[in-house]
Amino acid sequence: MNIKNEIKLIEKNKFASCIPLISADKSELLADVKAAVENGCDFLEWRRDYFMKGAILKPEEELNILKEIKKRMKTQGLIYTYRSHLEGGAYETADAIREASIKTAIESDVADYVDVELESNDLFLARIRDVIKNNRTQWIASHHNFNRTPNTQEIEKLYLSMEAKNADVLKLAVMPHTSEDIRHLIIANLLHNEGSKSPMINIAMGSLGGITRIAPELCGGSMTYVLGTGKTAPGQMNLVEIIALREKLGLI
Ligand SMILES: O=C1C[C@@](O)(C(=O)O)C[C@@H](O)[C@@H]1O
DSSP: OOOOSSOOOOOTTOOEEEEEEOOSSHHHHHHHHHHHHHHTOSEEEEEGGGGGGGOOOOHHHHHHHHHHHHHHOSSOEEEEEOOOGGGTOSSOOOHHHHHHHHHHHHHHTOOSEEEEETTSOHHHHHHHHHHHHTSSOEEEEEEEESSOOOOHHHHHHHHHHHHHTTOSEEEEEEOOOSHHHHHHHHHHHHHHHHTOOSOEEEEEOSGGGHHHHHOGGGTTOOEEEOOSSSOSSTTOOOHHHHHHHHHHTTOO
C-alpha cells in the first residue's frame, strides 16, 4: 500500500512544532487532528497509549484509524508513539500488544516516524528495528526521565547508544531541578550535535526548561512539543505562545 508520497523529515537544527494527540476515542481523535492541523503545527504525534485506555486494536482497525488521521492532515508529518508506562505512557500495556500496533503503524506507510524507547526490551526493539529496516518509516529513539537530568557523560552515552542502533532521530526528554541541570543538558546536546549528522530532539521539562521548548534549534535540537487538547508533559506551552516568544526573541 502506498498512501504517502514522501516522508516528512525532522530537519537537523531547524525549528519544528508537534502537537501530541491524547484523544480517548476515535471521534475525539479525528476532531483533535482537525484542530491540530488548523493550529498550523508541523507534526502530529498520535499518542496511541492514551487511545481507548490502550485497548487492543485489530491491525485493520489500527490501519483504518491511521488512514483517517492521514486524510485530515495537510502538510504535517505523523509521529506514532505507543509509549511504555515505564517512560511516561498513560497505561501499562504489555510489550507484545505495543509491538503489534507499532509494526502496523510502520507497515501502514502513513506514519513518518515511530517513537520507540531506546531502553526497551532488547528483543522487542530488535524486532521493531527489523520492520523499520524494510519500510520507509523512520525511528525516533527516545529516552525520558521524569525525575532528573542525567549528567553530561550519561547523556552522551545515551546518544551514542541511539546512533549505534541506527536511530534516525535522537530524542531526550528530562526533568531539570536546577539551572545547572539545564546547562549540563544544553552543553551535552550542543557537543553531540556538532559532531553528529543525526537530527536531535531534546527537551527539558517543567518550568525551568522553557528555553529548550521556545528555541530548540539554539539548544542542539529541533522539535518542540506544544499543547494540544491536553498536556503530555510538564512545561508544554501552546503554539501561539511559542511563536509570540520566538518573535520577541528575534528568532522569526
Ligand atoms: O516525549 C515527548 C516529549 C514530551 O514528553 C514533552 O516533554 O513535551 C511530550 C510527549 O508527547 C513526547 O512524546
